[in-house]
Amino acid sequence: SQKIEQNSEALNIQEGKTATLTCNYTNYSPAYLQWYRQDPGRGPVFLLLIRENEKEKRKERLKVTFDTTLKQSLFHITASQPADSATYLCALDMRSQGNLIFGKGTKLSVKP
Amino acid sequence: DTGVSQDPRHKITKRGQNVTFRCDPISEHNRLYWYRQTLGQGPEFLTYFQNEAQLEKSRLLSDRFSAERPKGSFSTLEIQRTEQGDSAMYLCASSFAGTGSVGYTFGSGTRLTVV
Numbered sequence: 057s058q059k060i061e062q063n064s065e066a067l068n069i070q071e072g073k074t075a076t077l078t079c080n081y082t083n084y085s086p087a088y089l090q091w092y093r094q095d096p097g098r099g100p101v102f103l104l105l106i107r108e109n110e111k112e113k114r115k116e117r118l119k120v121t122f123d124t125t126l127k128q129s130l131f132h133i134t135a136s137q138p139a140d141s142a143t144y145l146c147a148l149d150m151r152s153q154g155n156l157i158f159g160k161g162t163k164l165s166v167k168p
Numbered sequence: 169d170t171g172v173s174q175d176p177r178h179k180i181t182k183r184g185q186n187v188t189f190r191c192d193p194i195s196e197h198n199r200l201y202w203y204r205q206t207l208g209q210g211p212e213f214l215t216y217f218q219n220e221a222q223l224e225k226s227r228l229l230s231d232r233f234s235a236e237r238p239k240g241s242f243s244t245l246e247i248q249r250t251e252q253g254d255s256a257m258y259l260c261a262s263s264f265a266g267t268g269s270v271g272y273t274f275g276s277g278t279r280l281t282v283v
Contacts, residue, residue, distance in 0.1 A: 060210075065208070087269065088268070088269035090269065090271060092271075097276075097277075097279075098276055098277070099172075099259050099261070099274030099275050099276050099277050100211065100259075100272075100274050101274070102271030102272060102273065103271075105269050105270075105271060107268075107269070145210050145211070147210075149269040151269075153224070154199070154216050154218070154223055154224050154265075155201060155213045155216050155224065156213070156272065157213065158203075158210035158211045158212070159210050160208065160209055160210045161210050
C-alpha cells in the first residue's frame, strides 16, 4: 500500500541546535517533494520544494535533501529558535496527479 | 491581493443540516484545491479545479459533498445532511499550474463542528 511517514509525531530540541525531520514514503514515485509549516489553527505555509533530480536545496536556515533510492527526504533547521516551533508537513507531488499528498506532520518544539 | 480567504472561519451546525463554505483564491492562480484536516493528521485531498473545471475528486468525497467554481474565480464547498464525522478543518488552497511543481497558498481554513 502507499504510505507517507514522518519520523515522529513530536520532536523536542534545545534552542541553537539543528532540528532534523524525516519523511519516508513507499509505493510512490514523486517528481517533487514539498515541505510546509503549520501553526495551530492556521493553514499550512509553503517553505521549500525539491525536484527528484536534486540532492539538496537550501533557503536561509532551512535545508532539504531528497534521496529517491531510499525514498526519503530530510528537512533540517539549523540554529533553531523557539519561533520555529510548529508542525512541519511533507507533501509529495506525483505529477501524474493534480494534487499534493501530505504526511501527518511532525510537531517540533524548540525550548529556550 | 491578501492571499487565500475562507469564510466563515468557524461553523457549528446540527447534524443533518446543510453547510456551505466559500473560498476566494489568489486572483492570478488558476488552480484551486479543497482539503480536509482532522486533529493530528495531515491535510487530506478532496477535490481541485483548474479554472472552472473540476478535474479530480477524491474517493473520500461522498455524494453529500459538492464543490463549484463558477467562472473560475471563488469556490464553494457544500456538505449536505452533515454527520458528526464531517467535523474537521476544511482548507482551501490555490496555485498557478505551470510546467513544474509550485507551492500551494493555503487559507486559514473553516473549522466545522457538527453537534
